[in-house]
Amino acid sequence: MFEQLVSKLPVGIGIVDEQFNVVYLNDFFLDRLPHELRKNYKEQPVTDLFKGQGKFLQRRLKSVFVLQHPSFSYWEQRPHIFPFKSSRPITGEETQMYQNMEIIPIKDNSSGRKLACIFLQDVTAQASYFRAQQKLSQALKKEHAEQRKLIRKLDTAQSQLIQAEKMASTGQLAAGIAHEINNPIGFVTANLDTLSQYATHLLSICDGVESQITHFTEEMQEQIQSLYDSNHYALLKDDITELIDESSEGLTRVRDIVENLKNFSLETAEGYQTIEVCTVAKQLITLISAQYAKPEYKFECAHEKLEVIGDPGTLKQALMNVMVNSAQAIEDKGFIKLSIVEHDNDVSFKILDSGCGIEQKNLKRIFEPFFTTKPEGQGQGLGLSVAYTAIEKHNGKVSISSKEGKGTVVQITIPKYPAQNVQQEEDSASEQPEQENL
Structure with a gap:
């Protein structure tokens, strides 16, 4: 029984x-x-x-x-x-x-x-419940934060300016945090390197003693062997190097993510300047893959050093909003491919994902402020609207095509060099007081 x-x-x-x-x-x-x-x-x-x-x-x-x-x-x-x-x-x-x-x-x-x-x-049921509760808690926190912002700013309907201001503050904060994290990462990495050398020396000493054990007296041999067995030397020797290597790899990954976060978030100059788009794209993929790990990320760029003249902050924000939307559209396994193609006078960014796609009836409204198909509390419908405005600011174009259940393709095209009147408008705006849009 x-x-x-x-x-x-x-x-x-x-x-x-x-x-x-x-x-x-x-x-x-x-x-x-x-x-x-x-x-x-x-x-x-x-x-x-x-x-x-x-x-x-x-x-x-x-x-x-x-x-x-x-x-x-x-x-x-x-x-x-x-x-x-x-x-x-x-x-x-x-x-x-x-x-x-x-x-x-x-x-x-x-x-x-x-x-x-x-x-x-x-424990699938318990794990699913726990993860659902985590998502619900995060959604509620996000919903409360967004509600506070919308209550203050819905009367102006200037969603682009709200998002730009918010991301500027977040970028400065992220860059400051990244700088602070780099300090402990530095000394932990150095200590781990030293520890690895110490472990190698100690293992060499123990192996040397073990190789010479036959030259000792029988009583001494038994004592040494007993010491090895009681401290599980075979297990320690087999495990310690792998543990140190895994820790070093983890620190290297953290350091890379922090460095990309700092480089992506912090701008040292304002206005239009030279942007290395391949570098920006690689930083963006590193950051998004750290938060959304399920998709496989692919990247193609014909030239390693491809430059355009533009506003780094708004261009980065536009690309990030589109890439985050792609990542959120993939519930399980899938891929996101970012391709950059250079033409005579412009550069195209093509973001292809294998996500859930967009219903045809929603494609015409996808760039409207506050339009979203996400559940309540999980999005305010500003991401693609801000991206569209940012690309317009660069005299660029955005096109989107999608098949429900198959995936989505977003293509962004911007000129390599901005039109002269765009730069003049930027300079003029910085010299004159703001006027209310009617």
């Missing part, structure tokens, strides 16, 4: 020996194995049965056997350890299973053999 109960429990239970071979799997695991493996799974390496996370499982199992302490892995840290699907109870929709895993060291009382018991819990 106990074995039947364990077999039918709605959690995964698997037992593995020190060679990582499977001793037992309950129905939770067996039902998710291919049919040809269900009867012959015993004595098969768990890393062969579940190859996707084989290295991670092997590291966790090895630490449990060596340290004889439980090991935990929660869905926030590693959502999908095993390639299982989870079915929603009401809709029946299958999604990738979110999992909590615990590995506990156990012992076979009859043979004295060390084993590890893997407990796997399907």
Whole structure:
């Protein structure tokens, strides 16, 4: 009866020996194995049965056997350890299973053999609820902030000026924060480099002692070997370099994101100036991919150094608004491709995405201020309106085509050099007081 109960429990239970071979799997695991493996799974390496996370499982199992302490892995840290699907109870929709895993060291009382018991819990419902609550909380915060702004400024209907002022402040704040973050990143990176050298030296010393152990007395050999075993030297040697390398890679990624944020946000001069559009595009992709990681980002530019004359702040804002819209239109996997093409007198930016697309009836209104198809509280309908105004300011053109369920293409074309009257209007506006638009 106990074995039947364990077999039918709605959690995964698997037992593995020190060679990582499977001793037992309950129905939770067996039902998710291919049919040809269900009867012959015993004595098969768990890393062969579940190859996707084989290295991670092997590291966790090895630490449990060596340290004889439980090991935990929660869905926030590693959502999908095993390639299982989870079915929603009401809709029946299958999604990738979110999992909590615990590995506990156990012992076979009859043979004295060390084993590890893997407990796997399907927490897809809890994870989905938690993530939905997070999104709802963020949406509510954003809605409250937008409502406060709209109450103050709806009477003017100058959405472009509102967004420009807001982004200017945000850009200055972002650049200041990026500068402050760079300081701790610098000394942490330096300390980690030094730590890596120290670890290399210590491992060399330990390996040197190990290679010369036969020259010591038998008593000394036993003491040294006991010291190595009690401190789990084999596990430490196998793990420490990889841990330091992973930490260094993480710091490098953070540093790159911060540097791109600072370069993208901070403008040292006002008005029209030379803009390296390829550099701006790469910075933009780095920043957006840090926030929206699901799409695959592609970039094409015929020339590495392609320059135009324009207002960097408004041009960056226009490109960012279009790219963010593309990223938000992709719910799961997909791609965003940014292509820059140079013509005789102008430059074209083509943003292609594989998102949900736009209904044909909405295409004519897509650039209207305050028009949005997003749920209430998740957008105020200013992004594309601001982008359109920014491109008009550069005497450029914006075109958009879309197929619902297929994706969207936005093409922005601006002249390489602004018309002379545009620059004169800029200079004139800076010298004369503002007049109310009627």
